[in-house]
Amino acid sequence: MKALIIDDSRTIRQLLSRILHECGWEVVEAGHGQEALEVLAANSDCRLALVDWNMPVMNGLEFVRSVRGEDKHTDMRIMMVTTENDTSNIILALEAGANEYVMKPFNRDVIEKKIALLGLTAA
Amino acid sequence: MTISPGDFDYISKLVVERSAIVLEPGKEYLVESRMRSLLQETHCPSIRELVQKMVREPNGDLKNKVVDAMTTNETSFFRDLHPFEAMKNVVIPDLLKKRESTRQLNLWCGASSRGQEPYSVAMMLLENFPQLTTWKVHYVASDISEKMLARCREGIYSQLEVNRGLPAPLLVKYFDHRATKWQIKDNIRKWVDFKQINLASHWPHLPRMDIVFMRNVLIYFDPPMKKIILGKIRQILKPDGYLFLGAAETTLNLDDAFQRMDIKQSGCYRLREGQAHPSREPASV
Numbered sequence: 001m002k003a004l005i006i007d008d009s010r011t012i013r014q015l016l017s018r019i020l021h022e023c024g025w026e027v028v029e030a031g032h033g034q035e036a037l038e039v040l041a042a043n044s045d046c047r048l049a050l051v052d053w054n055m056p057v058m059n060g061l062e063f064v065r066s067v068r069g070e071d072k073h074t075d076m077r078i079m080m081v082t083t084e085n086d087t088s089n090i091i092l093a094l095e096a097g098a099n100e101y102v103m104k105p106f107n108r109d110v111i112e113k114k115i116a117l118l119g120l121t122a123a
Numbered sequence: 124m125t126i127s128p129g130d131f132d133y134i135s136k137l138v139v140e141r142s143a144i145v146l147e148p149g150k151e152y153l154v155e156s157r158m159r160s161l162l163q164e165t166h167c168p169s170i171r172e173l174v175q176k177m178v179r180e181p182n183g184d185l186k187n188k189v190v191d192a193m194t195t196n197e198t199s200f201f202r203d204l205h206p207f208e209a210m211k212n213v214v215i216p217d218l219l220k221k222r223e224s225t226r227q228l229n230l231w232c233g234a235s236s237r238g239q240e241p242y243s244v245a246m247m248l249l250e251n252f253p254q255l256t257t258w259k260v261h262y263v264a265s266d267i268s269e270k271m272l273a274r275c276r277e278g279i280y281s282q283l284e285v286n287r288g289l290p291a292p293l294l295v296k297y298f299d300h301r302a303t304k305w306q307i308k309d310n311i312r313k314w315v316d317f318k319q320i321n322l323a324s325h326w327p328h329l330p331r332m333d334i335v336f337m338r339n340v341l342i343y344f345d346p347p348m349k350k351i352i353l354g355k356i357r358q359i360l361k362p363d364g365y366l367f368l369g370a371a372e373t374t375l376n377l378d379d380a381f382q383r384m385d386i387k388q389s390g391c392y393r394l395r396e397g398q399a400h401p402s403r404e405p406a407s408v
Contacts, residue, residue: 101291113288
């Protein structure tokens with residue numbers, strides 16, 4: 001299964017990428033929301049997107065709204081992975097169409113359990 | 124940090140005396156790992172010094188702290204997922220039909236630890252079966268450690284703890300954000316009756332249970348104690364009640380009265396016909 005990691009921090013992308021690879025995922029990456037839309041257009045088989053909130057060009061919330069505003073990628077599960085930890089922001093992201101929400105910092109166990117909650121792999 | 128054979132022997136004897144949890148040789152790593160934060164908390168430079176302090180002050184609180192540290196286990200919200208799916212899809216719908224006349228449900232979560240397990244059950248129930256708020260639900264959650272029970276009653280979790288296994292929609296619905304922590308809302312906290320119960324000792328009065336959650340507890344006991352505990356559960360479980368054990372636990376060769384249900388990796392058991400305890404409401408067990 002293929003996942004899209006969207007974060008402007010290369011370090012975070014590398015960390016998430018390593019976790020997902022160890023869990024058997026194929027990974028593609030983007031540094032902001034606009035780039036992610038382009039990556040997604042070339043990788044329509046992505047089943048999961050891990051999305052940072054605060055990024056240049058297009059932020060994570062705008063990316064979620066953009067993707068959910070189309071008929072494409074309806075099966076793709078979206079998980080925010082962000083430092084934003086206000087209840088109001090979590091609600092905002094869920095209402096925009098995110099399926100799960102991880103607050104940084106995180107570890108492998110957190111990511112694995114959240115992916116399991118999305119029904120994409122065993123816990 | 125390494126533990127000497129003598130100090131391991133002292134701690135394992137203390138733990139078995141006070142909790143019946145057996146620390147077999149080979150578990151030295153576990154003691155070392157669990158003592159790490161306690162050494163910091165008590166300003167002891169080594170396990171050697173910790174043991175000597177317990178010897179010097181046999182009635183001090185340090186022994187309780189050591190037992191607490193050894194009997195408290197890492198857990199997460201909705202651990203293993205499958206038992207919660209089984210509850211949602213099979214167990215609760217069945218009990219709602221069978222208890223429709225009394226509209227009463229008794230549940231016991233037998234190893235609360237930091238509270239994630241009992242609160243996960245509570246959230247699952249409220250989320251999927253809101254009609255239960257009008258039922259008489261007696262929900263007991265117990266643990267051997269008073270320290271852990273105090274934490275459970277408080278219901279405050281770190282960001283990392285709420286990240287682990289808790290669906291985001293439930294986080295925003297059932298928790299209040301307080302600075303860097305998250306506290307479970309009063310309506311859930313007040314629903315759960317937290318009690319101190321040492322499974323290896325005398326149990327207080329408990330009503331006949333519809334569901335017993337006893338996951339990932341039996342693994343810490345030796346086979347004779349496992350048999351005793353399962354026997355006691357048999358006495359308090361209603362004939363058509365349900366028992367949940369951890370994924371690595373079984374009643375096989377311990378108590379034949381229980382039959383594993385064929386629900387995907389749920390660790391769900393029921394009593395075989397005619398195996399329930401005859402008394403309707405035991406005074407104590």
